[in-house]
Amino acid sequence: MFKKYVIYYRVSTKKQGESGLGLKAQKAYLYHFLKEAEVVREFTEVQSGGDFETRLVLQEALELCATEGYTLAIAKIDRLSRKTEDALHIYNRLEGRLFSCDIPNIDKFTLTLFMAIADRERELISIRTKQALDAKKLEIGEWRNSTFLESARQKGQARIRQKARLNSNNRRATELIVLYKDKGLTLEVIAGKLNANGFRTSKGKLFQKTTVSRLWKRYEAEQVVL
Known part of the structure; x- marks a missing residue:
């Protein structure tokens, strides 16, 4: 069974390109790595990578992945969270169905x-x-x-x-x-x-x-x- 992906983009509320990973760069990375894969939906959130509880778009993407068994795809792990505990919580909720371009073969x-x-x-x-x-x-x-x-x-x-x-x-x-x-x-x-x-x-x-x-x-x- 082929994996189906949900893409999540996050740009900061500050200057979009400040970190060197604006929206265009994230799309380029993800579509390079997922060019042969099936992407069912894309989510974009404009918010800092701080408090997980306030990131409603990310939570919507996670809910879709958890319900349908999709894999969440991100361009870089810091797009997910800056906190180790939040990242691990997300990983566990997805049962390991997480793909990040900057971490090949990701595991816990x-x-x-x-x-x-x-x-x-x-x-x-x-x-x-x-x-x-x-x-x-x-x-x-x-x-x-x-x-x-x-x-x-x-x-x-x-x-x-x-x-x-x-x-x-x-x-x-x-x-x-x-x-x-x-x-x-x-x-x-x-x-x-x-x-x-x-x-x-x-x-x-x-x-x-x-x-x-x-x-x-x-x-x-x-x-x-x-």
Whole structure:
């Protein structure tokens, strides 16, 4: 029996493209991965990824999936929720019928892992932004006006978000490399799987076995330090 999909898009109430994943990008990702699949309905919600209880469109999509046995499809896991407990609640309610373009072969373990990584990255962005602003304040003295402060804050956050996105890609790729290595896959096969699932290097290039090897060795070195 072929799976039938319900697509859920979410855009922020802020600037749609701020996260790099506006509505057009989400549609492009999903229709790339689901081009051979049957999509029965699409839902679009304009709301932040915070409180699950207030996201009525998502709840309607979940109800349809639960009733009809459809699979919920999203472009990126943070479109679902920013909270690990909410994401797991949704996963359990769907009985595992969840597809996310950025997490190949999703299961409860990988979902928990990726949500924890994303949560930690948000914490680090907040810390780094504060540190950057404090350093700038020491460099030029007291802030001259609130406009300058806001401009500096936005520029600092934009730079940090860009670095975080690249770092996030490497982290997720590394976690999958570890899982695939545990299954005994070769570096070349792992590189192929990463590329097939839309992963790219920090420079936007396809993964090669040398790139996979570099991330694997970095992971091993971190374990030794720990």
